[in-house]
Amino acid sequence: MRFIADMMLGRLARWLRLYGYDTLYGVEDDDEILRVALVEGRILLTRDSGLAKRAEKLGVESILLNSNSLEGQVEELRRFGVEFRELFPANARCPKCNGLIRPASKEEVKERVPESVYEKYNEFYVCENCGQIYWPGRQWRGMLKIDRKLRKES
Secondary structure, eight states, X not given: OEEEEOTTOHHHHHHHHHTTOEEEEOOOOXXXXXXXXXXXXXXXXESOHHHHHHHHHHTOOEEEOOOSSHHHHHHHHHHTTOOOOSOTTSSOBOTTTOOBEEEEOHXXXXXXXXXXXXXXXXXXXXXXXXXXXXXXXXXXXXXXXXXXXXXXXX
């Protein structure tokens, strides 16, 4: 499944990327969102009923979400067959730009991360598109807590 999310769904878009879903986000104009969805065969994710109706008239598949919360939105998407399995880095996309993420050697990131990070961690990942570097630090542990909540694990 490939998605395009409207501007009301930034947090959801980032999490979908972390779960490996190709998710476009950041297109502000509704006409452009619909055009991209149609041309690229993407499913529109929106909280805007008017936009969902326009999409339907154009033959664009869309999912109208009702919840304001990430947890509620994930639950709604599950009902449409969206699966939330293994979180980053196994299949993840960059939460910033939607690029593919790949493992990176410690040497590859040596000059691009703080020295303390380089010394403390041995596992690194880099976005092939924007070059963002990721490692399993404090923010990663926080993401895992949210992941367990989203996947309803204890």
